[in-house]
Amino acid sequence: MDFEPIASLETTRREFRAWLNAHSNVCTRWRELRHGEDTRKRVEFLRHWQRTLQSERWVAVHFPEEVGGRGGSLLEHLVVQQELARADAPPLINGAAVTIFAPTLLLFGTTQQRQRYLPPLLAAEELWCLGFSEPNAGSDLASLRTRAERQGDVFVVNGQKVWTTYANQADYGLFLVRTDPQAPPHRGISSLIVPMRSSGVTVRPLREITGDTDFNEVFLENVVVPATNLVGELNRGWDVILTALGHERGTLLLVDHVRRKVELEELHRWLRATGKANDLLVRQRFAEFWTEVAIMGLHGLALVSDLQHGRTPTNVSVLKLYGSELAQRFLDFALTAQGPYAQLWRGDDRVVRDGAWQHTWLMARAMTIASGTSEIQRNIIAQRLLGLPRN
Ligand SMILES: Cc1cc2nc3c(=O)[nH]c(=O)nc-3n(C[C@H](O)[C@H](O)[C@H](O)COP(=O)(O)OP(=O)(O)OC[C@H]3O[C@@H](n4cnc5c(N)ncnc54)[C@H](O)[C@@H]3O)c2cc1C
Structure with missing residues (x-):
């Protein structure tokens, strides 16, 4: 594994950092909006932000120019994502689609599908x-x-x-459906692009423990979808999904340790400002988290190294498990450090960091x-x- 920075990546990093610095007001506005309960307002803000990024083709640097990319490498794309996390910038509203669906469509979609769906997806004109x-x-x-039953075209x-x-905001969805009920479970599945405003699609938002309503139930009743919306081959949707999830786990995780580091720095400032950083136990716990985030970063480098050398990354599950459980432990610590104030919620006069x-x-x-x-x-x-054996 090579620990040296790659020169071409550092050029991209500098160029994007300069662009981001010129848009730093967006990050400030996002800090005010991100924990608010008004999902619609948040979505509109994020839509506008993704459009701004895409006006300079920063959303998917590694995509071909004809669909809205810069024809760069996956590593360049990851550098841009890391810089966004470092600046604590707003996320991409179509982030899951950019990370999961778009690369899948590039690989399995027809030319018409790529040209029709990718440019508006990258610009967040369609969610x-x-x-x-x-x-x-x-x-x-x-x-x-x-079930999806073929009837003519x-x-x-x-x-x-x-x-x-x-789903409550989306224009389109990539749906996994069973097209051959007689086949074994992993066969007989296909992936279809479903227009979310079709007749027969009912979306019911689910309120989460945070108060937000980002999740939904989606009911499909006799929804008619053109056969041309099939992505990949009929009954081979499992291959499509494995590719899609591979992209999700690999690329999202590489950015996570940067996000954790930003949160740790924020916590560090607060611990110092409140004098809690003088407590030896607090200092020790903080140092442990700092070390763990650094370890996460090194796992990330190993993943980058695999990608760079064209190897299938082996430690994706380790990184996912370690990173997600570390985040929970770290946030437990951030709340414990607040003492009884941890029980307060946004809007309260004495709540910490709203x-x-x-x-x-x-x-x-x-x-x-x-x-x-996990x-x-x-x-x-x-x-x-x-x-190890399965059982
Ligand atoms: C933030 C978030 C966003 C999401 N977004 C989407 C989305 O956009 N689209 C979408 O389709 N889905 C989405 N999901 C759903 C997500 O993919 C599922 O929640 C996840 O795959 C787990 O499935 P489940 O909830 O049905 O749990 P289950 O699979 O029912 O699992 C229940 C429990 O059993 C355990 N378990 C299950 N099988 C085994 C096993 N073989 N061995 C040991 N333990 C096992 C699980 O670990 C878990 O603890 C999202 C979920 C979250 C939390």
């Missing part, structure tokens, strides 16, 4: 959701039951999805579930990395 999970198909996604879709992030850590602490419960639970990551590590 996307991902309809994979169902009430009885989460970790065991292959048991999904939503359309599919008719019936079923239910759940936990569909931003309840930002309280909000993230609650949200962090989701980190060990989303994109594969138990599933442990299974993968045991079986694929350590070669």
